[in-house]
Amino acid sequence: AQSVTQLGSHVSVSEGALVLLRCNYSSSVPPYLFWYVQYPNQGLQLLLKYTSAATLVKGINGFEAEFKKSETSFHLTKPSAHMSDAAEYFCAVFFGNEKLTFGTGTRLTIIP
């Protein structure tokens, strides 16, 4: 079955530290991949997307993600966390069936 897995429902990092949020998917065909962010009391907004061009994708606010076909992964990273990065992050995958399938989300907390 096609699925999206985000490891870690809660991640805490210190301000200035590396942010790593994990996303794996199950599919035999490389899908289109997305990361969305949801700030408190706001709607989801697109951070970045992979659509079969470069495997390293750069998004807004210094985030980037790398598509690794062999690992079926699309992990989100940021070299140095900022307090304003505190939010919930969702990995989403388009498997070709007309809808985006979302992971369960990872809540990122930044420790001052």
Next chain:
Amino acid sequence: GAGVSQSPSNKVTEKGKDVELRCDPISGHTALYWYRQRLGQGLEFLIYFQGNSAPDKSGLPSDRFSAERTGESVSTLTIQRTQQEDSAVYLCASSLQGPGGTGELFFGEGSRLTVL
């Protein structure tokens, strides 16, 4: 409008009552989606519209749920005889293209439904 607008932002209702949630997509966006987000869970797909037709209704949890869309404009999600398990945030999103175009989805802020 500038973004996707949803109303009401908050709705508290009694078990057994009907509720109607409204979504105003971004002007010109042909695709419209409804998702449900239960507390502590991911986004659960409900239904997708391309124009005013719904090619994929597979996510509607029961026949108490229905949705319609007028042209390429407003959509309403109706829940009849609400149950406590219907409590969730209902998110609407619109897109210039369907997901096959890999277009970005623009989300509203959601309608938080609480069924007592």
